Amino acid sequence: MKAIEVKNVSFAYDREDVICDVSFSVEQGTYTTIIGHNGSGKSTVAKLIIGLLEARTGEILVEDYPLNLENLYTIRDKVGIVFQNPDNQFIGSTVRDDIAFGLENHCVDHDRMDPLIEEFSEKVGMQEYLNSEPTKLSGGQKQRVAIAGVLAMSPDILIFDESTSMLDPQGKAEINALIQQIHEEKNLTIVSITHDIEEVAASDHVIVLNKGKVALDGTPEEVLNKEKTLYELQLDIPFSLKWKHALEKEGITVKETLDVKGMVDELCRLRSKK
């Protein structure tokens, strides 16, 4: 089944379309990445999928439910989103309150709330901080709480809108590992809007947006090998491909494209043949 289908969607904040006739789909259980430079429409697409913005034309389906007023809350139960700025999404005065906020909105009984809060704060490694105030937390910890908050709603699909871009390298690595863990354990569909080309290389499916249109759509192998297009779109290529090219310039050809370790192994084999 398709987790998300976006069909011929256009959207304008005022006169000009910032999303023009965009179509793509996300298969259930996959880790999909969306890339594109600042202003390409990535975040707008995320907001359209969760119904924070309304498309001008076209259709969006989430697990076959068409996104409309009638289904809006059914869909919001299925899709959780974590935004970029850890400070803009912390609502409660403590970690416990913050996770409870979403549950209250979903009319979860008070008796059921505490075990849920315990469970999900533990999942993200924040159980020791339940009574901490947000000012005492690092950016990475705040993002963990945001993730616990959406996980507690037991969504099928999680959207991360540049959720690690404001974090330091350690915070980034921790959150990326957590996302990967959630994806594997619960078989959740992950849609990650990112600038991290190495995260893209490790994903199942990549969608490249440019000026509000889908520029490329496919597996990382397919998309990242279209270097000319990526270059034109001012997007980076993974380090592994840069290394492959540096070797090609020296007349050495390796088969591997996305795995640096694999390339070094190939080089070792080439050396032993010498």
Next chain:
Amino acid sequence: MPITFKEVSYEYSANTPFAYLALDEINLKLADGKMTAIVGATGSGKSTLVQHLNALLIPTRGELEVADRKIVANQKNKGLKELRHQVGLVFQFPEYQLFEETIVKDVAFGPQNFGISENEATEIAKKAIRTVGLDDSYFEKSPLELSGGQKRRVAIAGILAMNPSVLVLDEPTAGLDPQGAKEMMALFRKLNTEDRKTVLIVTHDMEHVLNYCDDVVVVEKGHILMHVDKQTFFEDTSCLERAKINPPAVIRLRKLLQQQGFDIPNTILDLPTLAKLVRKEVAK
């Protein structure tokens, strides 16, 4: 004149139960005309350190010299306005500070504040906006309708419009797309090499340190852990290990090749040379 910190300490909420020593007797000398990266973990004191450079923070103890001014703890320091003219400080997420109706007005605010006429300030602003890579069509737009990366450029243009001799940037590329980040780093490098500005950049991005900076200062728990040139910092991974920093991809690759027995000296920091050395061993 180099920038010198002499035994500088800074304590937040000094003399209260919440007192927190963020800098502990720091000594540091930064030569003119260099582009220096300030690196270290979150909470190590990097931002506190750089906020001393235009006297936003005054040392609790010790003194520093920057742009021919001396800033001494526990004294009424004079000439801070001129100092702030000389030292341009760009905060983290400066786009939150945009406020004017149009981009030109926003950028012209700084120079006007330093006594330049409106007309002249407008011309300076236009030049600064072009310098950060935005074309003339942006002049009359509202800064609030721009994307995050474009706002960041406007905020940086606002500092450039004051033509400071020292440029201090606190994580200037966080949240920008890779291309935008590269363009910004190239711009800072150009301001450094062509306009001879001393540039200090607080960053977590080791690729940027490797590709654009001259020197590296590592801050750890309010102390200067090391102050070395880039080559030394990346040559031998012991510096990176001491600083608890994950090396950039090219250094990881170098290490991997060395482990597999390829004869590659530690001095190599770039892909083309790595590939050349590998060819020597695999080609006929």
